[in-house]
Amino acid sequence: MREVFFYFFAALAVLSGLLVITRRNPLTAALYLVLAFFALAGVYVLMDAFFLAAVQVAVYAGAIMVLFLFVIMLLNLGPDDLPPIMTRRVRWLYAAASAALVLLFLGLDLGRRLPAPTPGAAGEVGAIAARLFGDYLLPFEITAVLLLVAIVGSVALAHRE
Amino acid sequence: MINLDHALIVSFLLFGTGIAGVLLRRNAIVVFMSIELMLNAVNLALVTFSRLRGDLDAQVLCFFVMAVAAAEAAIGLGLVIALFRRHASIDLDRATLLRS
Amino acid sequence: MAELLITVVKILVIILVVLTGVAYMTLAERKVSAFIQWRLGPNRVGPWGLLQPIADGLKFVLKEDFTPPGANRALHALAPMLAMTPALLTYAVIPFGGTLPVFGHEVRLIVADLSIGILFIFAIASLGVYGIAVGGWSSNNKYALLGSLRASAQMISYEIAMGLAVIPVIMFVGSLKLTDIVAHQGANPWFVLSQPLSCLLFVIAAFAETNRLPFDLPEAEPELVAGYHTEYSSMKFAMFMLGEYVNMMTASALIVTLFFGGYHLPWVETLPFFQANAAWLALLQVATFLAKVALWLFLFLWVRWSLPRFRYDQLMGLGWRVMLPLALANLAFYGLWSLKDLP
Numbered sequence: 001m002r003e004v005f006f007y008f009f010a011a012l013a014v015l016s017g018l019l020v021i022t023r024r025n026p027l028t029a030a031l032y033l034v035l036a037f038f039a040l041a042g043v044y045v046l047m048d049a050f051f052l053a054a055v056q057v058a059v060y061a062g063a064i065m066v067l068f069l070f071v072i073m074l075l076n077l078g079p080d081d082l083p084p085i086m087t088r089r090v091r092w093l094y095a096a097a098s099a100a101l102v103l104l105f106l107g108l109d110l111g112r113r114l115p116a117p118t119p120g121a122a123g124e125v126g127a128i129a130a131r132l133f134g135d136y137l138l139p140f141e142i143t144a145v146l147l148l149v150a151i152v153g154s155v156a157l158a159h160r161e
Numbered sequence: 162m163i164n165l166d167h168a169l170i171v172s173f174l175l176f177g178t179g180i181a182g183v184l185l186r187r188n189a190i191v192v193f194m195s196i197e198l199m200l201n202a203v204n205l206a207l208v209t210f211s212r213l214r215g216d217l218d219a220q221v222l223c224f225f226v227m228a229v230a231a232a233e234a235a236i237g238l239g240l241v242i243a244l245f246r247r248h249a250s251i252d253l254d255r256a257t258l259l260r261s
Numbered sequence: 262m263a264e265l266l267i268t269v270v271k272i273l274v275i276i277l278v279v280l281t282g283v284a285y286m287t288l289a290e291r292k293v294s295a296f297i298q299w300r301l302g303p304n305r306v307g308p309w310g311l312l313q314p315i316a317d318g319l320k321f322v323l324k325e326d327f328t329p330p331g332a333n334r335a336l337h338a339l340a341p342m343l344a345m346t347p348a349l350l351t352y353a354v355i356p357f358g359g360t361l362p363v364f365g366h367e368v369r370l371i372v373a374d375l376s377i378g379i380l381f382i383f384a385i386a387s388l389g390v391y392g393i394a395v396g397g398w399s400s401n402n403k404y405a406l407l408g409s410l411r412a413s414a415q416m417i418s419y420e421i422a423m424g425l426a427v428i429p430v431i432m433f434v435g436s437l438k439l440t441d442i443v444a445h446q447g448a449n450p451w452f453v454l455s456q457p458l459s460c461l462l463f464v465i466a467a468f469a470e471t472n473r474l475p476f477d478l479p480e481a482e483p484e485l486v487a488g489y490h491t492e493y494s495s496m497k498f499a500m501f502m503l504g505e506y507v508n509m510m511t512a513s514a515l516i517v518t519l520f521f522g523g524y525h526l527p528w529v530e531t532l533p534f535f536q537a538n539a540a541w542l543a544l545l546q547v548a549t550f551l552a553k554v555a556l557w558l559f560l561f562l563w564v565r566w567s568l569p570r571f572r573y574d575q576l577m578g579l580g581w582r583v584m585l586p587l588a589l590a591n592l593a594f595y596g597l598w599s600l601k602d603l604p
Contacts, residue, residue, distance in 0.1 A: 006163045010171040017175050017198050021182035026190045027336070027398065033194050034391070036175075040201055043171075046163065047212045052220055054380040056204075059227050062387030064197065064234045066417060069394050071238045072190060073410060075245050080252070083185055098174070105170050113162040114212050123211070123220050124376055125437055131221050143228045150232035157239030 006046050013039035018098075022091060025079040030068050037061045047114065049123035168209045175202035189241045189251040193234065200230045263366065271372050275352050283506040284314040286558065293562040324495035329401050336399035341493070341500035344392025347385045348507035354378045355514050356440050358524045358546035362539050370524075370543060371440060378439040379431060382515065383424055386470065390416050392504065393479075396493070411573055412479035416470055418580040423466035425588035426459045429595035430519055443523030447530075453520040458591045460520040462584060467512040469580065472505065474565040478573050513557035517550065521557075524550040 016036035023029040037060045044053035132140055175198055182195025204223045211219035241251055248255050288303065288310060295302025303310035328337050358370035375381050390413045397409020430452050431437060434445045446452060453460045469476040493501060517523060524546035529535065535542040571579065 002163060006168075010167070014171060014174045014178070017178040020194055020198060021178060021186060021191065023191075025333075026188060027333075027395075029191055029194060031336075031339075031395070033197065036198065037201065040205060043168075043205065044208055047168075047208050049208045049211070049220055049223075050375070050377050051380070052204075052208060052223055054377045054384045055224065055227060058380070058384035058387055059231055060197070060201070062384060062390075063417070064231055066387075066390050066394070066413065067234060067238055068190065068194065069391075069398075070410070070413065071241060073394065073398050073406065075242070075251070077188075077190065077251065080188055083187055086185060102170070102174070106167060108166070109164065110166050112165040114165050114168070114209070115215065116162060117212075118215055123208075123217060125380070127217055128220060128224070131217050132224065135218075136221050136225075139225060143225055147228065147232050150235045154235045154239040157236065158242050 002046055006043060009039045009042035009046070012036075013043065018095070022082070022086065024082055026072050026077050027069070030065060030072060033068075034061050034065050037065070044123075048117045051123050051125045051128050165209065165213060169206060172202045172206040172209065175199070175205065187252050187254050189244060189253050192253065193237050193241070196237075197230060197234065200226060267366065267368055268372060271368075271370075272353075275372065276349065279349065279352060279507060279510060280503070282510060283503050284318065286506045286509070287317060287502070288313050289558070290562055290565075293559065294566045297563070297566045318499070321495055321499040326495040326497065332401040333399045336395050338497065340392050340396030340399055341497045341504065342392075343395055344389070344504035345500050345507065347388040347392075348504050348511055350385045351382055351511045352514070354381055354439055355511075355518055356443055356523060357550055358543045360539065361543035370547065374438060374440050377437050379427060379437045379442075383420070386423070387417075387420055389470070389508065392501070396501065400493070408479045412472060415472070415476065415479060415573075415576060415580070418577060419466045419469035419476075419584070422462055422580060422584035422588045423470060425585070425592055426462035426466060427519060428592050429456055429459050432595060432599055439518055439523075443518060443525065446522045447525045451520065451522040456520075456591075456595065458587070459595075460516075462588050462591065463519065464516060465584065467516060468561070468564070469576070471508045471512050471561075473509065473561055475568045475571050476576055477565075478570055478576060509561055510554065510558065513554045513561065514550075516557055517553040521553055
């Protein structure tokens with residue numbers, strides 16, 4: 001059952017990714033990227049990374065993409081042209097080649113599977129918190145400083161003279 | 162159980178798609194979105210390996226990647242706004258002032 | 262297999278109850294506002310106007326569905342769906358009661374008891390911005406765009422205070438599961454009594470998140486026409502309206518679950534009759550929960566017609582310069598407080 005859901009979400013993620021880079025309208029591309037993030041969150045849940053799945057939706061889909069949406073709306077960006085190389089024929093060729101490659105790879109079943117989840121290894125909040133505030137406390141604090149730098153930097157960049 | 166190789170193939174495909182977007186598209190916003198796609202591909206690989214090894218270090222790294230991606234998106238979009246103010250467009254082919 | 266069937270039944274029941282509740286919220290809003298303003302409200306369609314929502318629904322369905330010229334049709338149609346979906350999703354983790362023994366199965370009255378309960382709710386709540394943003398953008402209308410930008414900025418500003426206000430609650434329970442939070446309040450004083458500031462911050466943030474007065478500038482009629490849903494008609498507009506009411510019900514349910522004891526009714530639950538019959542206990546719990554949510558919904562309506570509206574700069578100033586520092590100070594205080602029992 002897990003495999004069925006995995007293939008569904010994985011296919012959704014890859015297809016959404018392809019649609020992101022081929023859309024002319026940046027807002028549509030942004031929405032497809034949100035869909036890709038959701039699909040990836042689904043894959044994380046299937047791999048027992050629950051905390052990461054929630055953070056993925058909250059941070060990527062809920063904050064970063066909202067930021068993208070804001071910028072697109074503020075700058076009033078409409079559809080623009082695809083680069084000359086991306087003609088219809090080239091895009092279909094690329095899709096066909098990728099599909100062929102994918103089928104080839106998927107046919108190669110080396111039989112390696114992800115192991116069954118052990119109780120201690122599931123990505124529960126408590127377990128991740130123990131690692132994050134234990135071994136990885138310093139990187140955590142540095143990340144906080146990095147985010148502060150990003151805030152100050154983006155205010156400085158967007159500031160009108 | 163989930164096939165390890167297939168999970169890594171998905172990560173590879175997403176990463177490749179992101180690279181294609183960065184190299185081929187001219188719209189700065191779409192380039193940034195492709196970068197986010199690449200970072201997510203890396204996150205997927207990290208989660209897969211964390212599950213394979215049975216410990217959570219890779220998931221913590223994943224968390225840091227997300228935080229850094231958030232910071233980078235904020236700064237990147239500030240750059241896009243600055244670019245727009247300069248050229249009234251976000252076409253990256255127009256930002257060629259450093260060329261002699 | 263039986264589990265799957267039970268879950269599907271739970272989901273259907275919740276959707277039915279929520280959508281009916283939302284339809285009658287429209288009537289409740291009009292009646293409450295009427296009585297506050299010393300008039301009667303709708304009372305012609307059915308006794309006390311009880312059939313009014315049906316009439317309204319019929320009206321919305323029969324109206325012409327119009328997409329403004331120059332608007333992006335797909336996005337215009339997508340926005341109401343994006344507004345409704347996160348609001349309904351939150352109900353998956355809210356506990357309506359304990360366990361209901363039915364036909365030999367012990368049915369837990371919660372759709373999905375996730376180990377990351379509260380985190381799931383915050384993740385889904387942050388998605389509420391999309392419906393508004395896409396709706397405003399896709400309408401090809403300056404006022405809709407401005408209204409949607411304002412509403413989105415407001416929502417993301419108050420999400421932070423909302424999250425920070427809940428952290429002391431989580432600290433004291435030691436778990437993110439909503440069932441644990443409710444169980445904790447069954448044994449200890451409700452969090453509204455032990456953490457009043459957290460409750461106050463959360464309630465104010467909930468008002469801002471649901472775009473209800475006094476924070477409803479982005480959609481008030483005298484301002485910006487009607488904000489982001491200016492260009493919407495018939496069912497799409499109805500979906501936006503219903504989405505807003507669903508958000509309100511979700512916010513009330515969350516406030517009740519986090520701060521007002523969830524489905525517990527302190528003294529009555531300990532009566533021997535309820536301790537003996539699990540089925541009656543479960544029904545009492547559901548009834549208590551619904552009654553508390555109804556009380557909070559009434560409060561939402563009451564505040565709307567009693568307070569003036571915030572100006573946009575006042576609103577943003579409140580969110581960033583008052584609520585955020587207060588929430589941080591609150592968190593620091595309870596963090597230090599929780600250390601006092603250490604040896």
